[in-house]
Amino acid sequence: MLGSGSTLHRVRRIAGIVLAVLLIGGVVAAVVAGRQDGDKGTATKTVRAVIGSEKADFFADPDVVKALAAKGYTVKTETSGSWAMEGLDLKGFDLAFPSSQAPADAIAAKYHVRQPLPRPFYSPLVVVAHRSAAQVLAANGLTTVDQHRGVLKMSAYLDAARHDRTWQQLKGSGKYGELAGTVYIASTDPETSNSGALYLAAASYVAQGGKVVASNADVDRTAPLMRKLISVQGAQQSSSDAPFRDFVSGAGNPLVLVYESQVASLLIGKQDPGDLTVLYPDNTATSDHTVVPLTQTGRDLGELLSTDPALRRLAVRHGFRPQGDAAEFTAATAPYTSYLNQTLTGVRQAPVPTSAVLHEMARRARG
Amino acid sequence: MRRRLAVLAATAALLTACTSTQDHGDKPEATAPVPGTLRVLASSELSDMTPVLDQVRKDTGITVKPTYMGTLDAVDLVAKGGADQAYDALWLSSNDYLRLRPDAAKKIVSETPVMSSPVAIGVRTDAVARLHWKPEDVTWSRIEQAVQDGELTYGMTDPARSNSGFSTLVSVASALSGAQSALTDADVTKATPRLKEFFKGQKLTSGSSGWLAQAYVRRGNVDALLNYESVLKQIDGLTVIRPKDGVVTADYPVSTLAASSAGTREQVRRLTEALRSDAVQKLITERTYRRPVVPSVRPAAGLDTGRRRELPFPGSRSVADGLLDSYENKLRRPSRTVYVLDTSGSMRGDRLDRLKKALIGLTGDFRQREEVTLMPFGSDVKSVRTHVVSPADPQSGLTAIRKDTDALTADGDTAIYTSLEKAYEHLGGGKDTFTSIVLMTDGENTTGAKAGDFDAFYRGLAPAERETPVFPILFGDSDRAELAHIADLTGGRLFDARQGSLDGAFEEIRGYQ
Numbered sequence: 044m045l046g047s048g049s050t051l052h053r054v055r056r057i058a059g060i061v062l063a064v065l066l067i068g069g070v071v072a073a074v075v076a077g078r079q080d081g082d083k084g085t086a087t088k089t090v091r092a093v094i095g096s097e098k099a100d101f102f103a104d105p106d107v108v109k110a111l112a113a114k115g116y117t118v119k120t121e122t123s124g125s126w127a128m129e130g131l132d133l134k135g136f137d138l139a140f141p142s143s144q145a146p147a148d149a150i151a152a153k154y155h156v157r158q159p160l161p162r163p164f165y166s167p168l169v170v171v172a173h174r175s176a177a178q179v180l181a182a183n184g185l186t187t188v189d190q191h192r193g194v195l196k197m198s199a200y201l202d203a204a205r206h207d208r209t210w211q212q213l214k215g216s217g218k219y220g221e222l223a224g225t226v227y228i229a230s231t232d233p234e235t236s237n238s239g240a241l242y243l244a245a246a247s248y249v250a251q252g253g254k255v256v257a258s259n260a261d262v263d264r265t266a267p268l269m270r271k272l273i274s275v276q277g278a279q280q281s282s283s284d285a286p287f288r289d290f291v292s293g294a295g296n297p298l299v300l301v302y303e304s305q306v307a308s309l310l311i312g313k314q315d316p317g318d319l320t321v322l323y324p325d326n327t328a329t330s331d332h333t334v335v336p337l338t339q340t341g342r343d344l345g346e347l348l349s350t351d352p353a354l355r356r357l358a359v360r361h362g363f364r365p366q367g368d369a370a371e372f373t374a375a376t377a378p379y380t381s382y383l384n385q386t387l388t389g390v391r392q393a394p395v396p397t398s399a400v401l402h403e404m405a406r407r408a409r410g
Numbered sequence: 411m412r413r414r415l416a417v418l419a420a421t422a423a424l425l426t427a428c429t430s431t432q433d434h435g436d437k438p439e440a441t442a443p444v445p446g447t448l449r450v451l452a453s454s455e456l457s458d459m460t461p462v463l464d465q466v467r468k469d470t471g472i473t474v475k476p477t478y479m480g481t482l483d484a485v486d487l488v489a490k491g492g493a494d495q496a497y498d499a500l501w502l503s504s505n506d507y508l509r510l511r512p513d514a515a516k517k518i519v520s521e522t523p524v525m526s527s528p529v530a531i532g533v534r535t536d537a538v539a540r541l542h543w544k545p546e547d548v549t550w551s552r553i554e555q556a557v558q559d560g561e562l563t564y565g566m567t568d569p570a571r572s573n574s575g576f577s578t579l580v581s582v583a584s585a586l587s588g589a590q591s592a593l594t595d596a597d598v599t600k601a602t603p604r605l606k607e608f609f610k611g612q613k614l615t616s617g618s619s620g621w622l623a624q625a626y627v628r629r630g631n632v633d634a635l636l637n638y639e640s641v642l643k644q645i646d647g648l649t650v651i652r653p654k655d656g657v658v659t660a661d662y663p664v665s666t667l668a669a670s671s672a673g674t675r676e677q678v679r680r681l682t683e684a685l686r687s688d689a690v691q692k693l694i695t696e697r698t699y700r701r702p703v704v705p706s707v708r709p710a711a712g713l714d715t716g717r718r719r720e721l722p723f724p725g726s727r728s729v730a731d732g733l734l735d736s737y738e739n740k741l742r743r744p745s746r747t748v749y750v751l752d753t754s755g756s757m758r759g760d761r762l763d764r765l766k767k768a769l770i771g772l773t774g775d776f777r778q779r780e781e782v783t784l785m786p787f788g789s790d791v792k793s794v795r796t797h798v799v800s801p802a803d804p805q806s807g808l809t810a811i812r813k814d815t816d817a818l819t820a821d822g823d824t825a826i827y828t829s830l831e832k833a834y835e836h837l838g839g840g841k842d843t844f845t846s847i848v849l850m851t852d853g854e855n856t857t858g859a860k861a862g863d864f865d866a867f868y869r870g871l872a873p874a875e876r877e878t879p880v881f882p883i884l885f886g887d888s889d890r891a892e893l894a895h896i897a898d899l900t901g902g903r904l905f906d907a908r909q910g911s912l913d914g915a916f917e918e919i920r921g922y923q
Contacts, residue, residue, distance in 0.1 A: 221717035277592025277722030
């Protein structure tokens with residue numbers, strides 16, 4: 044047999060430690076700059092950064108390496124779950140670059156970093172669906188759909204979740220054999236992964252009638268529903284990459300929570316999206332990629348990422364929305380407006396609880 | 411006959427996996443890292459990826475050196491730290507079970523799925539016609555109904571040892587429990603009566619997909635196999651059906667390990683990138699019938715592209731292990747096994763001690779309702795002692811087996827064939843059980859019936875009796891050709907305890923019982 048059972052509770056609690064261990068042996072994408080550009084004479088500054096994994100492709104992009112080198116930087120990155128960074132010893136790093144503001148604020152407080160923190164780019168959470176699922180949701184008043192995109196009505200969705208609504212109960216689902224079982228959005232594990240945690244942030248905000256979860260009483264009140272949203276999913280993946288890939292390959296769940304940047308980078312990279320429909324929750328959380336400078340070099344790099352036109356363009360290539368002027372994102376995604384809601388019309392940003400509150404929500408949701 | 415040949419050819423790759431799992435025993439040798447070579451701990455069923463890995467080597471210069479192992483055993487090894495330093499990457503059919511074990515999950519840094527294959531049922535084409543099934547409409551309840559009506563029998567791999575068996579079990583339990591979301595302990599309890607009926611239809615069990623396919627062809631009277639679509643597609647004469655009400659899909663993630671160096675992880679990333687390139691994805695789907703994970707490559711011809719519901723995998727280890735536990739001890743047909751044990755003079759001393767230790771170790775693994783017969787032999791069978799592990803009091807049966815094992819003594823000649831004949835006579839027909847004979851000998855046959863006598867004896871058995879396979883274990887000075895012949899004749903499989911350990915061989919055979 045495979046050993047004794049009922050280690051579930053311990054499993055979940057250990058997750059935080061797990062991530063810390065991951066970082067210690069973390070991925071080092073040593074990026075050697077200064078070769079391609081012919082600027083051999085220029086001394087480059089080596090910057091050490093701990094980053095959320097969804098930015099690993101960006102920093103590994105040879106054009107990004109080149110653009111950084113042109114400004115005199117060699118960036119060495121290690122990846123870590125954003126929510127695990129605050130538990131790490133960041134000595135020797137120039138910056139931490141989590142995918143959310145809440146963990147960034149927690150790290151900034153711990154290391155007495157002065158605000159404001161540079162936030163070079165962001166990306167809202169979206170739900171990807173195949174056309175069949177999107178149309179059934181639309182027919183039942185849970186979404187609006189226009190070509191390949193739509194808006195998901197979160198309160199209607201949460202209502203369905205509260206009542207354990209199944210696909211079979213939704214009208215029009217009969218034609219699609221794959222639409223069966225409880226209607227749920229598949230997310231990543233909220234205890235280890237940023238997108239899973241942000242899902243709880245948005246859902247709890249809506250569940251409380253547009254009020255961010257701030258107290259123990261709020262956590263208690265929302266816990267049963269949050270637990271339901273997570274437990275129906277069974278095993279969850281630990282990063283948003285795998286579920287998106289499963290979705291694109293036609294396997295996996297009908298509704299999957301991903302970052303808009305994942306979809307945008309697929310489209311900008313001219314890959315075939317199949318019959319993918321992008322549903323923007325009407326209340327969604329945004330992944331604010333926030334730099335926590337730990338040294339002056341770190342702060343300089345954070346500013347550079349925010350302001351350098353070449354780096355902003357490259358961020359767009361990876362699907363991110365640069366902070367401030369929307370022109371670059373709008374231009375690059377102009378051919379894909381049937382998929383992407385460029386102006387986020389009808390989408391409200393749900394505020395994210397503090398790191399401590401969100402941790403507690405995630406822990407209780409995983410049960 | 412033509413079909414048999416086709417199947418055997420198709421499963422040759424799978425069978426390679428079985429052979430290699432024998433070689434490493436339970437503790438694979440740690441080897442030093444070599445630049446450009448990645449030591450990958452991989453699920454056994456990935457042995458059919460050899461042509462794909464050859465292509466990757468041409469494209470990238472990266473040589474993958476795989477060590478094949480059952481997925482659940484591999485998870486166990488990772489959890490215990492046995493993969494640290496010994497391997498550069500992990501490549502399992504699925505990380506679902508690994509994720510339920512924090513001690514294993516913490517060893518993984520990143521995972522990238524590189525292909526997928528859903529659980530499916532492969533039904534003999536004539537049986538599809540007899541059942542009047544339209545493949546696109548078949549549901550798990552339809553399959554269940556056919557089993558209840560006595561119209562459908564099937565084989566599957568052992569869920570405790572093989573990921574395909576485990577995924578099948580989760581698919582069946584989710585579908586038949588009526589659970590609308592991830593399985594809970596309550597769902598499993600509720601579904602138990604229906605599952606019990608369902609598993610009455612299981613006529614074949616196996617520790618590996620390769621042997622399952624082989625036994626299916628040999629048996630000829632089993633209607634279907636439950637396994638991954640990719641495995642079933644490689645067997646001739648099966649109509650492969652993905653039940654309409656949902657399946658569990660393997661997504662074969664390549665995982666990097668926390669214990670590796672950054673340089674190694676970069677190599678693994680390059681390997682993953684190469685596996686996900688359009689050309690390689692095309693090769694994968696065309697060669698192995700797995701599904702591509704990039705939208706630009708279409709699944710191989712013959713793979714139905716209709717969507718299926720993905721059944722959620724249990725979110726906790728208590729549910730997953732509880733399901734396995736109930737399968738082993740309550741749901742599946744019990745096994746009846748005769749252990750034909752050489753205790754001739756040559757076994758005296760160390761060899762007998764090792765046999766005793768291995769058998770006593772095995773008592774921790776016997777399932778409830780299992781009937782175990784110890785048949786030690788020398789110049790003839792010395793004694794026949796049968797014990798049942800009763801659900802009411804499992805310990806008393808196990809204690810009795812240990813006691814009998816302790817009392818074994820070594821003397822006399824080696825009457826292999828005479829003893830085997832007596833084992834067949836003891837077992838008789840199947841009686842709704844999985845019957846098998848394990849033969850452990852350290853030498854050649856020296857007395858009693860000869861090989862030819864045994865062949866004639868076996869051929870004279872009733873068809874139901876001939877369904878009992880012999881699993882011989884090579885040990886000490888036993889004769890490989892002699893034992894291989896016994897395995898071939900009876901549809902068993904040869905296990906080698908000379909390279910690995912006797913404990914390991916006994917343990918591996920459990921998957922086939």
